[in-house]
Amino acid sequence: MEIMASERLKYLLTIPSFLFLSFFTLLPLLYTFYLSFTSTKIVSGSIQQFLTFSNYGRILQDDLFIHSLKVTLVFVLTGVFLEFVLGLGLGLLAHAVTRVRFLFSSVMAIPVILPYVSVGMIWRLLLNTEFGLVNSILRMIGLSKMTWLQDMNLAFVSLILCEVWHWTPFVFLILFAGIEALPKEPFQAAIVDGASRLQMFRYLTLPLLKPIIIVALLFRTMAAFRAFDAIYVLTHGGPGNATQVTSLYIYKQAFQIFDLGYASTGGLFLALVVVLFSLFYLRLQGT
Amino acid sequence: MQHYQDRALEALKYFCVVMTCLIILVPLAWTVVLSFETYRDLITMRFPFTPTFENYISLFHPIADLPTSMTPFIRNSILVTAIAVVMIVPVGSLAAYAICTFKFKWRIDRALLALSLLGRMVPLICLTPSLFLMTWYLGLYDTWLGLILLYVNLNLPFTIWIMKAFIDELPKEIEEAALIDGCTRLQALKNVVLPLVTPGLFTAALFAFLFTWNEFLLALVITHTAQVQPIPIFLSFLSQEFIALYGEMGAAVTLFVIPVIVLTFFLQKNLVRGLTFGAVKG
Numbered sequence: 273m274e275i276m277a278s279e280r281l282k283y284l285l286t287i288p289s290f291l292f293l294s295f296f297t298l299l300p301l302l303y304t305f306y307l308s309f310t311s312t313k314i315v316s317g318s319i320q321q322f323l324t325f326s327n328y329g330r331i332l333q334d335d336l337f338i339h340s341l342k343v344t345l346v347f348v349l350t351g352v353f354l355e356f357v358l359g360l361g362l363g364l365l366a367h368a369v370t371r372v373r374f375l376f377s378s379v380m381a382i383p384v385i386l387p388y389v390s391v392g393m394i395w396r397l398l399l400n401t402e403f404g405l406v407n408s409i410l411r412m413i414g415l416s417k418m419t420w421l422q423d424m425n426l427a428f429v430s431l432i433l434c435e436v437w438h439w440t441p442f443v444f445l446i447l448f449a450g451i452e453a454l455p456k457e458p459f460q461a462a463i464v465d466g467a468s469r470l471q472m473f474r475y476l477t478l479p480l481l482k483p484i485i486i487v488a489l490l491f492r493t494m495a496a497f498r499a500f501d502a503i504y505v506l507t508h509g510g511p512g513n514a515t516q517v518t519s520l521y522i523y524k525q526a527f528q529i530f531d532l533g534y535a536s537t538g539g540l541f542l543a544l545v546v547v548l549f550s551l552f553y554l555r556l557q558g559t
Numbered sequence: 560m561q562h563y564q565d566r567a568l569e570a571l572k573y574f575c576v577v578m579t580c581l582i583i584l585v586p587l588a589w590t591v592v593l594s595f596e597t598y599r600d601l602i603t604m605r606f607p608f609t610p611t612f613e614n615y616i617s618l619f620h621p622i623a624d625l626p627t628s629m630t631p632f633i634r635n636s637i638l639v640t641a642i643a644v645v646m647i648v649p650v651g652s653l654a655a656y657a658i659c660t661f662k663f664k665w666r667i668d669r670a671l672l673a674l675s676l677l678g679r680m681v682p683l684i685c686l687t688p689s690l691f692l693m694t695w696y697l698g699l700y701d702t703w704l705g706l707i708l709l710y711v712n713l714n715l716p717f718t719i720w721i722m723k724a725f726i727d728e729l730p731k732e733i734e735e736a737a738l739i740d741g742c743t744r745l746q747a748l749k750n751v752v753l754p755l756v757t758p759g760l761f762t763a764a765l766f767a768f769l770f771t772w773n774e775f776l777l778a779l780v781i782t783h784t785a786q787v788q789p790i791p792i793f794l795s796f797l798s799q800e801f802i803a804l805y806g807e808m809g810a811a812v813t814l815f816v817i818p819v820i821v822l823t824f825f826l827q828k829n830l831v832r833g834l835t836f837g838a839v840k841g
Contacts, residue, residue: 278744282661286671289654289715293674296690296712301681303689312692319692362579369572379580381830382587385823387773389791390812393798394590397808403601405589441583445834498682501775501791505798519684527780532688539685546682 307536314530327537337538339513340521341545347428347517348496351435355492356485358436359443364477366444367451377448380441388438392505395434396421424514427507431515434502439495443488450484451477483557490553497546518542594809601805614806618814625797625804629811631785632793639703639789640771643710647767648760650711651718656748658719659726660734672723675716683713687780694781701783709777714767721766721833725759726752762829768822790815 308328312321331337366376383391398405399420407417420430454477462472478485500519503509509516509524519542526535593601594615600608618629658668690709691700699705729752737747775791782788794815797808823830 278661281744282657282663285653285657286663286667288650289719290667290671290674292650292708292712292715293671293678296709297678297681297686298674300686300689300693301677303693304685307688307692312688319695365572365575365579369576372573372576376576376580377831378827379583381823381827382583382820384834385769385819385830386816387775387791387819389773389775389794390816393794393808393812394586396798397590397593397805398586400805403604403805405586408604437582437586442834445831449831494680498684500684504775504779505795519682522684523687523776523779526688526691532692536685536688539682539688543681543685547680550680 304536304539307533308540310533312533327534331537340516340518344517348493351432351496352492354436355440355443358440359447362444363447363451366448380444383438383441388501389505391438392502396506399430421507422511424511427511427515434506446488450481454480486553486557493549494546590809591813594806594813596806598806614810618807618810627785629793632788632790635787636789639706643707643771644764644767646711647714647718648764651715652722655719655722656726659723675719678716683776691780700781701787703787705781710771714770717766718763721763722759725756729755761826762833765826765829766833
């Protein structure tokens with residue numbers, strides 16, 4: 273009786289999650305595959321659809337798509353690299369300042385919880401040419417004001433600034449937790465052996481932190497490939513296509529031109545790139 | 560000599576700490592201050608200025624440039640987030656409990672974990688064309704129900720994984736002792752397991768709240784009217800290039816972020832636990 277009840281119970285408990293994930297994650301993914309082999313367009317409110325293989329050939333020759341991939345790669349690599357260097361530096365710093373450690377990590381927890389859209393808006397205001405705080409500071413130290421969001425190159429820098437401000441604290445929190453959990457003995461032994469600080473960092477801290485560093489990088493890389501909200505609000509891909517990352521290009525194809533089949537193909541490409549990067553990190557983790 | 564060098568190094572460390580805190584906090588404080596400035600004061604950079612609630616008032620009383628009042632967006636966000644969180648936590652944590660406790664035929668538990676991993680791996684943008692069409696065909700396009708169901712789904716993977724981590728940490732013997740003493744499975748779950756995983760439930764609920772409240776892309780894709788759209792969509796209206804409602808932007812961001820900061824403040828311990836969850840588990 274009891275066994276029967278728990279037999280039924282376990283299915284009762286798992287079925288809701290199972291249904292949700294099958295219906296709203298697995299099914300849409302399969303449907304995206306299907307859509308990528310169709311031309312699916314919305315023309316004056318009605319959906320027009322037919323089978324075609326042209327999307328895959330088209331996407332490889334689409335200069336705007338290739339451009340968006342380049343922008344995405346530079347954005348992800350620069351952003352994640354800066355976040356990692358700053359996050360690690362600040363993690364070591366927080367470890368060294370015993371007295372204010374807790375207060376410091378509390379302050380650093382703030383950006384992590386802020387919505388992407390709101391961070392994009394805050395930076396839109398901060399980088400405003402006329403009254404923005406960044407230009408006010410530049411003027412105070414005697415530099416001339418810059419048109420952050422209107423200039424091709426500066427718009428990309430703005431994006432990186434916003435991203436690094438938002439997510440360095442995340443990398444910091446993860447690495448700091450890792451640094452705090454490091455065993456003490458190897459460091460004491462190294463001091464006895466007369467190792468310099470640089471040697472200790474190079475031969476003890478980094479190797480011991482490696483698994484956690486890889487997890488932090490993996491999380492950030494995967495999230496940076498998806499970055500959409502803040503870019504949508506901050507530059508909307510502009511000026512021109514200077515900051516048009518792939519996710520934004522796909523969005524525009526799907527919901528401004530309403531070419532849903534082509535957008536699905538682009539989405540699958542992006543998913544493939546994300547999976548390849550994840551596998552690369554997991555391989556690093558393995559060795 | 561050594562002594563002075565140490566003192567200088569110490570001072571440098573604290574200088575960096577203070578600078579970092581300023582870089583984090585000043586932009587936020589500046590935005591809040593800006594939300595109390597009139598357009599004229601802002602553009603002419605008059606300081607000090609007379610604080611005013613004008614921007615906040617005009618968010619709720621649509622004026623020339625602003626197509627719509629913020630009121631329905633706030634209602635939608637609160638409604639959708641509240642219902643979604645109330646659904647996610649039990650659905651996700653009960654599944655996690657079942658995975659940890661029972662043996663399954665046909666590896667259903669493995670399949671569920673694999674599905675949730677898939678949910679975390681695939682970028683949402685990749686699913687937007689199909690989710691748009693699915694909600695369209697099912698009559699869920701531009702409805703609260705559509706938003707709620709999809710938000711529950713988006714949050715499930717994280718909830719299942721983090722609750723699994725919490726439940727795996729409990730010693731099996733406690734629950735087994737309760738069962739031997741004559742508790743049914745449900746009684747053991749309610750009286751023994753539930754109290755022990757409460758911190759986990761709070762962590763899961765906090766992240767479900769943060770994620771749902773902050774979500775933008777899906778709302779952009781499957782909603783269309785102010786009667787359904789959440790606050791982030793309203794914010795994106797304000798940030799269009801030809802709109803120069805800067806004070807209102809500051810005010811709207813402030814209103815949007817306040818609940819996030821307040822809730823996280825009360826649940827701060829759970830936050831760091833949740834963020835570093837993946838890292839510590841390796």
